[in-house]
Amino acid sequence: MLSFTCDYNEGAHPAILRALSETNFEQAPGYGDDRFTAEARDRIRAAAGCPEADVFLLVGGTQTNATVIDAMLRGYEGVVAAETGHIAVHEAGAIESGGHKVLALPQHDGKMDAGELRAFLERFHGDEARDHMVRPGLVYLSWPTEYGTLYSKQELTGIKAVCKDYGLPLFVDGARLGYGLASPAADLDLPGLARLADVFYIGGTKVGAFCGEAVVFPAGNAPAHFFTTIKQHGALLAKGRLLGVQFATLFTDGLYLEISRNAIDRAMELRQLFLDKGYALAINSPTNQQFPILTDAQMARLRPHVAFEVWERLPSAEGNTAGASAAGGPEGRAVTRFATSWATTPAQIAALAALL
Amino acid sequence: MLSFTCDYNEGAHPAILRALSETNFEQAPGYGDDRFTAEARDRIRAAAGCPEADVFLLVGGTQTNATVIDAMLRGYEGVVAAETGHIAVHEAGAIESGGHKVLALPQHDGKMDAGELRAFLERFHGDEARDHMVRPGLVYLSWPTEYGTLYSKQELTGIKAVCKDYGLPLFVDGARLGYGLASPAADLDLPGLARLADVFYIGGTKVGAFCGEAVVFPAGNAPAHFFTTIKQHGALLAKGRLLGVQFATLFTDGLYLEISRNAIDRAMELRQLFLDKGYALAINSPTNQQFPILTDAQMARLRPHVAFEVWERLPSAEGNTAGASAAGGPEGRAVTRFATSWATTPAQIAALAALL
Amino acid sequence: MLSFTCDYNEGAHPAILRALSETNFEQAPGYGDDRFTAEARDRIRAAAGCPEADVFLLVGGTQTNATVIDAMLRGYEGVVAAETGHIAVHEAGAIESGGHKVLALPQHDGKMDAGELRAFLERFHGDEARDHMVRPGLVYLSWPTEYGTLYSKQELTGIKAVCKDYGLPLFVDGARLGYGLASPAADLDLPGLARLADVFYIGGTKVGAFCGEAVVFPAGNAPAHFFTTIKQHGALLAKGRLLGVQFATLFTDGLYLEISRNAIDRAMELRQLFLDKGYALAINSPTNQQFPILTDAQMARLRPHVAFEVWERLPSAEGNTAGASAAGGPEGRAVTRFATSWATTPAQIAALAALL
């Protein structure tokens, strides 16, 4: 059966499997002190245009968010995020478990607004009453966002300016970074992003690796003893080589961007497919996640053949844009999510086309 | 250069690499809901003789310890461990970071003593003064221990009896479980261990996998919502298949025990080698870690050719059992650690023999 | 200068000072094991009509909230509260510092809605996707609320029914409990409240004591080792007698309710005063906090003579109900807070009347 449920349905890119095999019996020190990790670091520094960067390879996204945020905040501080930010919703309270509140701002297609951020931070200025509240200590955003959208360079620059005015670092969650960089809508490349973020990570898990997220402190500005913080968070892999080999491979000959582009190409085809068939899209996403609105009947028809996610039930069937319920009565609708990935093939898109 | 620094110097067993390649493009759900993980669970239940067991696949040891301990304890409770227990020393405070004190008992060759455990727990009985102290809520031990030693069946049964008398569950850290089970000194097999522990894990990282620890609640006694606790600890792999495929492979046709036996065979050869050459062993270890005592001169001679760990400096050179310093003056000595693994070859042992 | 800024502007009720003096040199055991605390407990049990209750005396509100919530939740759980709940805003992240997320629901005049609570809890039922989210483990509400409003008996019964349906305990923050019980709008007395709450506390700090909050588990349902949890939270007073004497005094001859009634009588006079002078009230509060809307000019006129709090700036001066700016241009307005207390005198209200 066909699956578009997520961008981690497959294993790893074949080049990664090959590299793991070729290096398998070479003895290497543990905990990231191996030559593969060193290579990965160098190539990431080069690709991001920040030769002074501190680079750390961690295993997964929630772990990375919790580790970085914990290292950047003092006990009395919280992290500012859009209310739809991954850390605010889908990380099972990992941030709070580390003692910090997620200070949620309104979202607009998954993004926070620089003006609203400024207004929020301004409230803490010179107002003693705020001393009974959690102080903002870091700004977190996802690029692409959880809704597949992208902050433009201007938007990010605006947020960065606010951060600077209030002395807060900016942390960019790049779990799907490749799918942002490869999007035709992106006006930022990796060095551009590295110039705006105080810390960001390059997602591997969703972009061709078995697992792995590369945390980058572009200015060599890693918090003191970050290695120990990683260990404390259970985020230190004994066989650091597993991450080193994967990122070294992804950052050889532009593989990371190349396979990201495949996901975007397939996503744009998929998007056009739904539009051509008269489906509405709930969100205008320029990346690998697409959000067509389907009726219950349409979902029922597809389900035996293709897997996808129901993102959010919609209140009623009025305004149903595609198809209609056979008899009469109001029919249920939902926003669905179809995700492509580095591994999605034209054949899979064609198979979906045949089903719609 | 030869390395005996640890048991995670190489990648993964070739059968694992093969299985990862063969299954690579099969689409599978994330977060452990894939068929490989289901297979791994079934095979582990069978091998451990506990068909009702709850089995969870996590990534690394510190992470697993922190997650399990956090799930088993209430806020006012701590975990009892030998003072040399991994959680007490080398996990960068991961347990305390989760809010719990490690209540350290004296160690004897890396093991806690059932009598001392009983005496400690008894102090909390009916003594109000203890209400100002952290209450013991769980007993943790490693099998094999951090010193390579093994609790005998009688010792473990004794500790379990104490645990039962005081209503505490017993948690066995099996990061090197295979190397215990395969030791000629072991009088426990996997089902035997599963009958004594309330929760234990089967180490993959150090026994043939790239990464992975399989947590087993033998009686199906996983804490409520343990999945969410795993997620909260950043210990949930999106591509759960990576762990599923690895453990399914390790538990097919007895591979786990078979490769563990290789490590033990090589360790016994290595041990004999040192004894034959007149070296003393600091600890009488029946598993894959051996602890010969070397002088500074001996270490200097070996270092260009073979990597090993200095475990602990010794006070002085008196009583030096093997070799002697050329001139006179007292010479430094140290306990060293030489570890074998599933990947250690007879040729590597022979090479070491030639060096000694 | 006159002050209506809060209900903790004065020291303690004279009867408390007298009792502290009279018992001062009687030797008593520490940590709440004294006869005064025993008396306080008995009288609270009697007043609340729950002879089986567990009663604990803690020092302050934030401390009490953090301690109770921590004791009631497991690590993967959060506490549900109205977005204006004290724990959600003004406790400097004390709950998150203990590892738990505050799951905020919309507020309506400071209250949560039973229907919205049910809808929120229902989302966690049988939906695997929720396993990546913090699970609700406790429902928290304030009575009176932070806005001075009161849940009616019917509203509280409705919320309790939802809690029961989803297996969640209900925790009532009674930092201003007396001012609720004494309100003419209350249709609940203390035993009535004790029947609905699984745990609640009786505020002393704001109702006549120097400090102190009495936590009541009406059914004798205190969590195991709650004493140790109190100690761990730094909430255990060595001289427990200080709290014991105060609560024993407050619960002798109905003093607690009597002095609460004074606050309400004064508040109703103050409220009428503002209405008579043509001021609008932002919230219809039947308790000791009143929220008149004042213009900047009005505030400026009062400030040299009377202290009060600015609760919230209002967008513009349009719709200004009382007075007007001399010249023209739009004038600023704000919701202010005037609080009465057990100590407020008719003379103070008269002085305010003269100023308005």
Place this chain on the structure above:
Amino acid sequence: MLSFTCDYNEGAHPAILRALSETNFEQAPGYGDDRFTAEARDRIRAAAGCPEADVFLLVGGTQTNATVIDAMLRGYEGVVAAETGHIAVHEAGAIESGGHKVLALPQHDGKMDAGELRAFLERFHGDEARDHMVRPGLVYLSWPTEYGTLYSKQELTGIKAVCKDYGLPLFVDGARLGYGLASPAADLDLPGLARLADVFYIGGTKVGAFCGEAVVFPAGNAPAHFFTTIKQHGALLAKGRLLGVQFATLFTDGLYLEISRNAIDRAMELRQLFLDKGYALAINSPTNQQFPILTDAQMARLRPHVAFEVWERLPSAEGNTAGASAAGGPEGRAVTRFATSWATTPAQIAALAALL
């Protein structure tokens, strides 16, 4: 019945009760922004000879330790203490609950040794293996210690020098500070202590107040937003005046030292009493806690008339120095604790003398 169980058996010094009464109806702002707290701060600064000091008034000892330590440490750091330090044993895991390990050093009559501290800290220097361990971030000691002993000026200076060499601040727990300062054995006064500690607190609870500990950062070196950290820890009193009035009184006309001297005078009488009667003292304490060794028979004889604490059971009756068991068989013995306080009277000592 007579009680020597602790130094918090009575209420507060009469001068405090008087001051509370006299100021009771004066309206004052909350949260320590009142004039009494301001006065207390000024007088403490003057008494400690540090006009630039930041001073905060908290409620109790465990709370103060947890709040200060949390504010001084980063997440990857722990606090070094003697294994008998209050934070290591009797605070129910408050420090670990805040995420930090207590790194315990050996104790010598309740004190840590500067040389052992240096050796411990040195181990973290330039040794990568230590990156898997909790890093020391603060040194904690009690003055007087939990065993009633005192570090001499030279000992403290030695520890401070080690702290400086390794860049760690020194935190002095002065829960019984007055009883140290008033001891004939002390060669440090308050300004002397303030010169050596980076942060310390002046215990009120055990020295004449109902409650209260005054935290002093002598160089005005309070951590950023320490007020918010206090609030987060539930350590902020709404009626800060209760603490302000008490400390302002204690630091008027030398009252704090004067009443401390009373405790020491009584303790020396009590000590001499035991020695005269032939009892051995387990610890040579120059402060208000004395530790006579009593046999079971002696304890049984005293118990109906005088309360005291059993500190520690001793292994056997051999070497029994005072009295003897009637018949023969070995008799149990224990170290007991008799504590005097600001409130102990010569009459109480005389009554004890009559009993011995």
